[in-house]
Amino acid sequence: MLKNIIKSTLIASFGAILFSCGGTAEQKEEVVNVYTHRHYEADQQLFDKFTEQTGIKVNVVSASADELIQKLELEGANSPADVLITVDAGRLHRAESKGLFQSVSSETLNSNIPAKFRDPEGFWFGLTYRARIFAYSTERVKPEELSTYEALTEPQWKGRILTRSSENIYNQSLMASVIAQHGKEGAEQWAAGLLANMAREPKGSDRDQIKAVAAGEGDVAIVNTYYIGIMLNDENEEERKAAEKIAIFFPNQNDRGTHINISGAGVTKHAPNKDNAIKLIEFLSAAEAQGMLANINFEYPVNPNVAFSVLLTQWGTFKADEVNLSVLGDNNSDAVVIFDKVGWK
Numbered sequence: 001m002l003k004n005i006i007k008s009t010l011i012a013s014f015g016a017i018l019f020s021c022g023g024t025a026e027q028k029e030e031v032v033n034v035y036t037h038r039h040y041e042a043d044q045q046l047f048d049k050f051t052e053q054t055g056i057k058v059n060v061v062s063a064s065a066d067e068l069i070q071k072l073e074l075e076g077a078n079s080p081a082d083v084l085i086t087v088d089a090g091r092l093h094r095a096e097s098k099g100l101f102q103s104v105s106s107e108t109l110n111s112n113i114p115a116k117f118r119d120p121e122g123f124w125f126g127l128t129y130r131a132r133i134f135a136y137s138t139e140r141v142k143p144e145e146l147s148t149y150e151a152l153t154e155p156q157w158k159g160r161i162l163t164r165s166s167e168n169i170y171n172q173s174l175m176a177s178v179i180a181q182h183g184k185e186g187a188e189q190w191a192a193g194l195l196a197n198m199a200r201e202p203k204g205s206d207r208d209q210i211k212a213v214a215a216g217e218g219d220v221a222i223v224n225t226y227y228i229g230i231m232l233n234d235e236n237e238e239e240r241k242a243a244e245k246i247a248i249f250f251p252n253q254n255d256r257g258t259h260i261n262i263s264g265a266g267v268t269k270h271a272p273n274k275d276n277a278i279k280l281i282e283f284l285s286a287a288e289a290q291g292m293l294a295n296i297n298f299e300y301p302v303n304p305n306v307a308f309s310v311l312l313t314q315w316g317t318f319k320a321d322e323v324n325l326s327v328l329g330d331n332n333s334d335a336v337v338i339f340d341k342v343g344w345k
């Protein structure tokens with residue numbers, strides 16, 4: 001009898017020890033699991049800084065945005081992910097419409113991030129932005145000749161325009177902004193006009209368009225700002241030389257402004273560490289992290305209290321299209337239909 005009591009007490013206390021070990025271990029290890037499309041070394045430095053300040057460990061899974069979205073869908077409620085970081089409002093919208101995000105309300109996020117850079121319902125938050133601008137040949141184009149996205153459909157640009165394929169989300173979002181401005185019919189006319197002026201069939205990356213301008217294949221490329229920063233700082237001399245042959249023009253400064261897009265983050269629907277997820281996004285939107293985050297990739301910080309990097313300051317300030325970025329997601333499927341209709345591959 002006594003033996004049995006001792007035995008069961010031992011088992012009970014052993015269990016308690018095990019249990020309390022488990023408990024302590026869990027308390028010690030606060031984590032946040034991040035699925036990210038960004039793959040910059042400096043992002044890791046930022047995560048380390050977050051861990052230093054909060055004690056919350058950041059586990060990172062990086063892959064392409066579409067792979068991560070698919071992974072989240074497959075994992076469903078069992079997903080370990082707390083935060084999804086990706087580029088382009090069109091993609092953030094895609095994740096939102098698949099029910100992969102949850103709505104978050106945070107005073108810190110609302111004060112650090114202007115309303116136009118975040119989802120109205122708090123499903124995602126912009127962290128940096130980039131502009132889709134003209135990279136033009138300094139040898140063959142005078143900036144006075146340039147004005148708007150619309151004006152590139154005029155006959156003097158025949159055979160001179162370069163941009164990538166319509167499969168790319170950057171062009172889909174640009175088209176979505178044109179739809180917001182001109183309606184579907186107006187956007188279709190624009191797309192057909194631009195296609196008729198292209199120097200070659202749309203192909204390659206944004207960098208390839210800049211190289212094609214440098215090589216004389218075309219005169220004006222429609223690309224994202226940061227690629228010029230990346231190329232100017234590339235260790236490969238060819239990339240640097242190509243970028244040095246072009247200048248930047250911000251279109252539509254006298255009307256709606258230049259089309260911009262974001263990289264951003266949202267808290268996943270089934271986040272096991274929701275509070276930590278919010279803390280991480282808040283950290284990334286605060287002044288200290290914003291400077292680093294934007295500078296890493298020659299992007300603009302969304303937080304208006306953070307200064308632009310030297311290169312971006314050289315490019316000058318510009319008026320950005322004020323349309324709420326969620327509209328780009330809403331218009332995405334119409335954009336794809338229009339590209340298809342006009343034959344922009």
Ligand code: FE
Nearest residue numbers: 087206224227
């Ligand atoms: Fe990019």
